[in-house]
Amino acid sequence: MKYPEPISKLIDSYMMLPGIGRKTATRMAFFTLGLDKDQVQEFANNLISAKTDLKTCRICGNITTEDVCNICADKNRDQSTILVVEQAKDIMSLDDMNGYNGLYHVLGGVLSPVDGVGPEDLNIKLLLNRLKENQHVKELIIATNATPEGEATAQYLAKLVKPAGIKVTRLAHGLAVGSDIEYADEMTLKSAVLGRREI
Structure with missing residues (x-):
């Protein structure tokens, strides 16, 4: 079955995670559809924050929000x-x-x-x-x-x-x-x- 494009793209996104195959990604996509809009927005914000607000420690290379x-x-x-x-x-x-x-x-x-x-x-x-x-x-x-x-x-x-x-x-x-x-x-x-x- 061919899913609507937004679901297909969400499945593809989940499949980028290590160890996640098509079946698990599909389950995760449909689980996400069951969340309310605020929960999905918070999840999206957390993803963006993890990518934009973290940096590496200038001394050891650990992840941190500070220098x-x-x-x-x-x-x-x-x-x-x-x-x-x-x-x-x-x-x-x-x-x-x-x-x-x-x-x-x-x-x-x-x-x-x-x-x-x-x-x-x-x-x-x-x-x-x-x-x-x-x-x-x-x-x-x-x-x-x-x-x-x-x-x-x-x-x-x-x-x-x-x-x-x-x-x-x-x-x-x-x-x-x-x-x-x-x-x-x-x-x-x-x-x-x-x-x-x-x-």
């Missing part, structure tokens, strides 16, 4: 460790476990020559500048995902940072190979942070 995120601005956090993640969403997962109270740095992805992603495409230069400017940093914890690209990125960072005399560690057991930090439970994440290893 500096609340984590970088918090002087009570341990200034001697920086935990490096692929994406800002990984910070949420790791910080919620309450097992780490240091700083973070968002790479914005991982090295992937196949996809054309090299060191210049990631926030590596920003990280190296941070390490030069902040003499308090004693340890860099690399928390890239346990994928071939994540491992290659970790090794690359370790080679860059070790000559500066900063201890470089990697999240250890707890995270299954090929899994994403975002989907790990609290105990698995805590175990991975506490069991990190030097690389």
